[in-house]
Amino acid sequence: MARFLIRRILQGILVMWLVTVSVFLIFFVGPGPSSVARALAGKSATPQVVAAVSHRLLLDRPLYVQYGHFLWLLLHGNLGYSFYHSESVNSIIAAAFPITLSLVIGASILWVIMGVLSGVLSAVRARSLMDRTFTVLALFFYSMPTFVLGLLLLLVFYYEFTIHGIHLFPGSGYTSFTTNPGAWFRGLVLPWLTLSLVQAAIYTRLTRGSMLDVMGEDYIRTARAKGMPERRVIFKHELRAALTPIVTQFGIDVGVLLGGAVITETVFGMPGLGFTAVQAIQEQDLPVVIGVVIVTAAAVVVANIIVDALYAVLDPRVRLH
Amino acid sequence: MSQSLAAAAPPPTEPPSPAVAEGAAAKKIEGRSPWRLGMERLLRDRAAMISLGVIILIVLLAIFAPVIAAITGHGPDEQFAATGLTAIGQPKGPNSTFLLGTDNLGRDVFVRIAYGARISLIVGVAATALTVVVGAVAGLVSGYFGGLTDTLIARFIDWLLAIPFLLFAISLVVIIGPSLVVVIIVIGFFGWASVGRIVRGQVLSIKEKEYIEAARALGASSWRIMFVDILPNVLAPIIVYATLLIPLAIVTEASLSYLGVGIPPPTPDWGQMINDAQNVYQYGAWWFLVFPSIALLVTTLSFNIFGDGVRDAFDPRGDRLFV
Numbered sequence: 001m002a003r004f005l006i007r008r009i010l011q012g013i014l015v016m017w018l019v020t021v022s023v024f025l026i027f028f029v030g031p032g033p034s035s036v037a038r039a040l041a042g043k044s045a046t047p048q049v050v051a052a053v054s055h056r057l058l059l060d061r062p063l064y065v066q067y068g069h070f071l072w073l074l075l076h077g078n079l080g081y082s083f084y085h086s087e088s089v090n091s092i093i094a095a096a097f098p099i100t101l102s103l104v105i106g107a108s109i110l111w112v113i114m115g116v117l118s119g120v121l122s123a124v125r126a127r128s129l130m131d132r133t134f135t136v137l138a139l140f141f142y143s144m145p146t147f148v149l150g151l152l153l154l155l156v157f158y159y160e161f162t163i164h165g166i167h168l169f170p171g172s173g174y175t176s177f178t179t180n181p182g183a184w185f186r187g188l189v190l191p192w193l194t195l196s197l198v199q200a201a202i203y204t205r206l207t208r209g210s211m212l213d214v215m216g217e218d219y220i221r222t223a224r225a226k227g228m229p230e231r232r233v234i235f236k237h238e239l240r241a242a243l244t245p246i247v248t249q250f251g252i253d254v255g256v257l258l259g260g261a262v263i264t265e266t267v268f269g270m271p272g273l274g275f276t277a278v279q280a281i282q283e284q285d286l287p288v289v290i291g292v293v294i295v296t297a298a299a300v301v302v303a304n305i306i307v308d309a310l311y312a313v314l315d316p317r318v319r320l321h
Numbered sequence: 322m323s324q325s326l327a328a329a330a331p332p333p334t335e336p337p338s339p340a341v342a343e344g345a346a347a348k349k350i351e352g353r354s355p356w357r358l359g360m361e362r363l364l365r366d367r368a369a370m371i372s373l374g375v376i377i378l379i380v381l382l383a384i385f386a387p388v389i390a391a392i393t394g395h396g397p398d399e400q401f402a403a404t405g406l407t408a409i410g411q412p413k414g415p416n417s418t419f420l421l422g423t424d425n426l427g428r429d430v431f432v433r434i435a436y437g438a439r440i441s442l443i444v445g446v447a448a449t450a451l452t453v454v455v456g457a458v459a460g461l462v463s464g465y466f467g468g469l470t471d472t473l474i475a476r477f478i479d480w481l482l483a484i485p486f487l488l489f490a491i492s493l494v495v496i497i498g499p500s501l502v503v504v505i506i507v508i509g510f511f512g513w514a515s516v517g518r519i520v521r522g523q524v525l526s527i528k529e530k531e532y533i534e535a536a537r538a539l540g541a542s543s544w545r546i547m548f549v550d551i552l553p554n555v556l557a558p559i560i561v562y563a564t565l566l567i568p569l570a571i572v573t574e575a576s577l578s579y580l581g582v583g584i585p586p587p588t589p590d591w592g593q594m595i596n597d598a599q600n601v602y603q604y605g606a607w608w609f610l611v612f613p614s615i616a617l618l619v620t621t622l623s624f625n626i627f628g629d630g631v632r633d634a635f636d637p638r639g640d641r642l643f644v
C-alpha cells in the first residue's frame with residue numbers, strides 16, 4: 001500500500017509539473033507578456049513605462065528564469081501574485097475555492113442519489129414503463145448542454161417566479177454559509193440542480209448497465225436459491241457490482257469539477273475557481289491561471305489515487321501495484 | 322471487416338444440407354456480411370430512424386439558410402432597428418414578420434438559427450473527423466510498434482486526460498485568436514485521446530492474430546499491415562464512437578461560444594446567441610433564449626439517439642450508454 005501511494009503521488013507530481021510547463025509555454029507563445037505589460041501601463045504609456053512594467057513583473061527575463069522563479073515560490077507554498085490585482089494568488093484561490101466546493105459537494109450528493117436510485121429501479125424492472133421513462137430522461141439530460149439547462153432554470157425559477165411575486169431564488173451571485181446559511185442554500189439550489197441533472201444521466205446508465213450484466217451470474221442465482229430476501233440480493237450483491245464503475249466515474253467527475261465548474265459558475269455568476277480562471281485567461285493573468293490549473297490538476301490526481309485505493313477496498317480481487 | 326470475417330468463417334456457399342437444398346429455402350440462408358446485418362438492424366430501429374430524419378431536417382435548414390433569408394427578406398446580420406425593436410429598443414417577440422422574434426440588435430432569430438446550424442454541423446463533423454483520424458493513427462502506431470513509441474504516446478494521452486480541458490481550450494483560443502478553424506483544431510486536439518485508447522487496445526489483440534503473421538511472412542511493410550490489414554478490423558468501434566463524438570463536439574463549440582471564446586460575432590452561432598440572450602431575457606425576451614436553446618438541444622439529442630442506434634446495430638457487444 002505504501003509503495004503504491006508513493007508511486008502514484010510521484011506520478012501525480014510529474015503530471016502537475018508537465019501541466020505547469022504547458023501553461024507557461026502557451027502563455028509565452030502568444031502575445032501574453034507584451035499585452036500584459038501594455039494593458040497594465042495604460043493606453044498612453046511610453047515604451048519606457050511599458051518596459052519598466054515588464055521589468056517589474058520579470059516579463060523581460062528569459063523563460064527559464066521566470067519559470068525558475070515561479071517554481072522557487074511554489075516550493076515555498078506561494079503561488080505568486082496576480083499581475084493586475086495587487087493580491088496573492090493564494091488568497092484569490094482561498095476565496096474562490098469554498099464557492100466551488102459548496103457547488104460540487106452539494107451537486108455530487110444529488111447526482112449520486114438520483115443517478116444510482118434511478119439506475120437500480122431501471123435495472124430491477126428492466127424494459128418496464130419506469131425503465132423507459134428513466135432512459136428517456138437520462139438521454140434528455142445527457143444531451144443537454146449545461147449552460148442551456150442553467151439558463152432555462154433561471155428563466156423559469158428566477159425570472160418567471162420573480163415577476164409573479166415569488167422571490168425564491170436569486171438570479172446570480174453567492175452568499176457564504178457563514179454570512180447567511182439560508183441565503184447560501186437558496187443561492188445554490190439552481191446551480192446544484194443544473195450540475196446534478198446533467199451528471200446524473202451518466203450514473204443512471206452506468207448503474208443500470210452494470211447491474212444487468214451481473215443479474216444472470218451464478219452467485220446471484222445462488223443467493224436467491226438459498227432464500228435471501230430480494231432486497232438484500234439487489235443491494236448487497238447486484239449493486240455491489242455496479243460500484244466499481246460508479247466510483248471510477250465519480251472520482252473523475254469530482255476531481256475535474258473541483259478545479260472549477262466553469263460553465264455552471266459562469267451561468268450563475270458565482271466567483272468560484274472556474275469563473276476566476278476564465279476571467280484571468282481573458283486578462284492573460286498568468287499567475288492566477290497557473291494557480292487554478294495547479295489546484296485542478298492536484299484535485300484530479302488526488303481523486304484518482306483515492307479511486308484506485310478504493311478499488312482494493314470494494315473489490316478484494318484487485319491488488320494494488 | 323467483412324473480408325477478414327468471411328475468410329475466417331467457413332464459406333457461406335457450402336453445399337447446402339439436403340434438408341434445405343430445395344429452392345427458396347436455400348436462398349433464405351444466403352450469407353450476409355456483418356455490414357449488411359448492421360444496416361438491417363439500424364433500419365429497423367425506429368428511434369434511430371426518427372432521429373436520423375431530424376438530423377436530415379437540420380442539415381436541410383443549414384443548406385437552405387440563404388433561401389430562408391431570401392424568403393423572409395432578412396439577412397443574417399441585418400439589424401432592423403425600426404421594425405425589429407420595440408419603441409424602447411427591446412427585442413420583439415414572435416410575429417408574422419419575425420417568425421421567432423428578434424434579438425437584442427433587431428436581427429431575425431429564425432434566420433440566425435438557420436445560419437447557426439451551419440456552424441454547429443461544420444464544427445461537429447470536422448472536429449470529429451480530426452479527432453478520429455489523429456486518434457486512429459496514434460492508436461495504430463502506439464499499439465503496433467509498442468516499446469518506446471507506445472510509452473511516449475500513452476504518457477501523452479495520460480497528460481491530455483489529466484489537464485483541465487476547458488481551461489486549456491479557452492487559453493489556446495484566447496492566445497491564437499478565435500475563429501472557426503481554431504475552434505475545430507482545439508476540439509480535435511483535446512478529443513483524440515479517447516479514440517487513441519480504444520484503437521490501441523483493439524490493435525494490441527489483433528496484431529497477435531495469424532493473418533497478421535501471414536502478412537508479415539509475405540513481406541508486407543509495417544505501414545501496409547497497419548493500414549490495410551489492421552485498420553479495417555477496428556473501423557466498427559471507430560465509426561460507432563465517432564457518431565457519439567459529433568454531439569459532444571457540437572456542445573463543446575457552443576460552450577466555447579457561450580463563454581465568448583468561440584466563433585467571433587457577428588457570425589450567427591447558437592452558443593453566442595444564447596450568450597447574448599442571457600443579458601436580455603430579464604426584460605421578457607424569452608424567445609431569444611428559448612429558440613436557440615431548443616435548436617441546440619434537438620440537434621445533440623438526435624445525434625445521441627442516432628449514435629446509440631448505430632452502436633446497437635454495429636457493435637452489439639460494446640458498452641452501451643443507452644438502450
